[in-house]
Amino acid sequence: DIQMTQSPSSLSASVGDRVTITCRASQSIRTYLNWYQQKPGKAPQLLIYGASSLQSGVPSRFSGSGSGTDFTLSISSLQPEDFATYFCQQGYSTPQTFGQGTKVEIK
Amino acid sequence: EVQLVESGGGLVQPGGSLRLSCVGSGFAFSSYWMNWVRQAPGKGLEWVANIRQDGREKNYVDSVKGRFTISRDNAKNSLYLQMNSLRDEDTAVYYCARGLDQWPGTDYWGQGALVTVSS
Numbered sequence: 220d221i222q223m224t225q226s227p228s229s230l231s232a233s234v235g236d237r238v239t240i241t242c243r244a245s246q247s248i249r250t251y252l253n254w255y256q257q258k259p260g261k262a263p264q265l266l267i268y269g270a271s272s273l274q275s276g277v278p279s280r281f282s283g284s285g286s287g288t289d290f291t292l293s294i295s296s297l298q299p300e301d302f303a304t305y306f307c308q309q310g311y312s313t314p315q316t317f318g319q320g321t322k323v324e325i326k
Numbered sequence: 327e328v329q330l331v332e333s334g335g336g337l338v339q340p341g342g343s344l345r346l347s348c349v350g351s352g353f354a355f356s357s358y359w360m361n362w363v364r365q366a367p368g369k370g371l372e373w374v375a376n377i378r379q380d381g382r383e384k385n386y387v388d389s390v391k392g393r394f395t396i397s398r399d400n401a402k403n404s405l406y407l408q409m410n411s412l413r414d415e416d417t418a419v420y421y422c423a424r425g426l427d428q429w430p431g432t433d434y435w436g437q438g439a440l441v442t443v444s445s
Contacts, residue, residue, distance in 0.1 A: 220388075253431040255371075262421055262435035263363075263371065269429060306371055310430025314387040317371040 221245050221309050225318035231326040238294040240321045242307035247287045251311035254283055254292045257320075258303045266305075267292065297323070328352040328434045330422045335439030342412050346439055348405040348422030353434075356400035359425030361432050362407050364418035364441075372418075375407065376425065390416075412443045 222245035232238050242252065250270035255263035265274045267283035270290055280295040294301055302325055307318040334346040346362070362374040375386045375396040384396050395408040405422055420439050423432035 251430055253426075257371075262438060264435075265426075265431065265433045268426060268431050268433075274433065308371070308373070308431060313376075313385045315373040315376075315430060317373065320370045 220314055221248060221312060221316055223307055223309055223316050223318040225305075225307055225321050227321060228319065229322040229324060231324050232297050233326045234297055234299055236297045236326075238297050238301075238323060240292045240305055240307075240323075242285075242290045242292070242318050244288045244290075244309055244311075248309045248311035250286050251309055252283070252285065252290045253308045253310060254281075255306045255308065256301075256303045257306065263306065294323075328424065330424065330434055330436035332420065332422050332436045332439035335420065335441050337442045337444065338412055339445050340413060340443055342443070343408070343410045344412065344441060346407040346409070346420055346422075346441070348436055350403045350405070350422075350424070353424070355403040358427070360396075360398060360405045361423045361425060362396060362405075363421045363423055363432070363435075364416075365421070365438075366415075366418045369418075374420070377405070409441070412441075414443050417441060417443045 224243045226241045252270045254267040257263040266277050271283045282293050304320045304322045306320050329351045332348045338344050361376040377384045377396045381398050393411045397406045422436040424434040
């Protein structure tokens with residue numbers, strides 16, 4: 220199975236900050252990388268698919284980049300509603316494994 | 327509006343069985359891969375299984391192979407997960423999730439069904 224490793228596991232940031240989360244795959248997954256946001260008690264929501272394609276309805280402050288084994292999710296200007304946990308997921312091979320998550324907290 | 331509604335969760339003893347259901351609406355159910363993803367309390371996400379549009383291809387994570395069976399009934403816009411030989415470590419919220427069109431991943435998710443395996 221492909222292992223997905225996110226860093227950091229958690230971070231504290233202020234409204235307006237630029238935030239970057241990293242996801243590393245244990246082998247090349249080309250651009251088969253998706254990003255999800257999950258708020259407490261809610262189902263995850265898709266933010267980015269194909270490493271850099273913004274899902275419909277997702278604010279443009281979210282962006283993704285990378286290919287091969289290294290990927291990043293960036294939030295250009297953190298908003299109050301962005302405090303949540305973020306997960307990466309590879310879709311290159313079955314099982315479609317997730318990273319362990321990055322919790323973004325209010326500083 | 328796309329909606330996915332799970333049902334069938336509950337408390338079951340180790341070794342027992344449970345069947346989860348998920349009804350989709352607001353989209354052409356028969357045109358999409360469908361997935362089950364679970365989340366143990368306070369933990370991350372784990373993809374469990376998926377099924378092709380026609381039901382003829384199914385994939386599972388190793389930890390549930392031989393115990394869980396995914397199926398669908400396109401006439402009823404329904405997805406199922408039959409869970410047998412349940413273990414403590416199967417305790418989780420189980421989400422039904424629609425596959426992305428033409429790309430691996432999921433876009434719409436249900437609200438989740440809690441399965442608790444405990445004696």
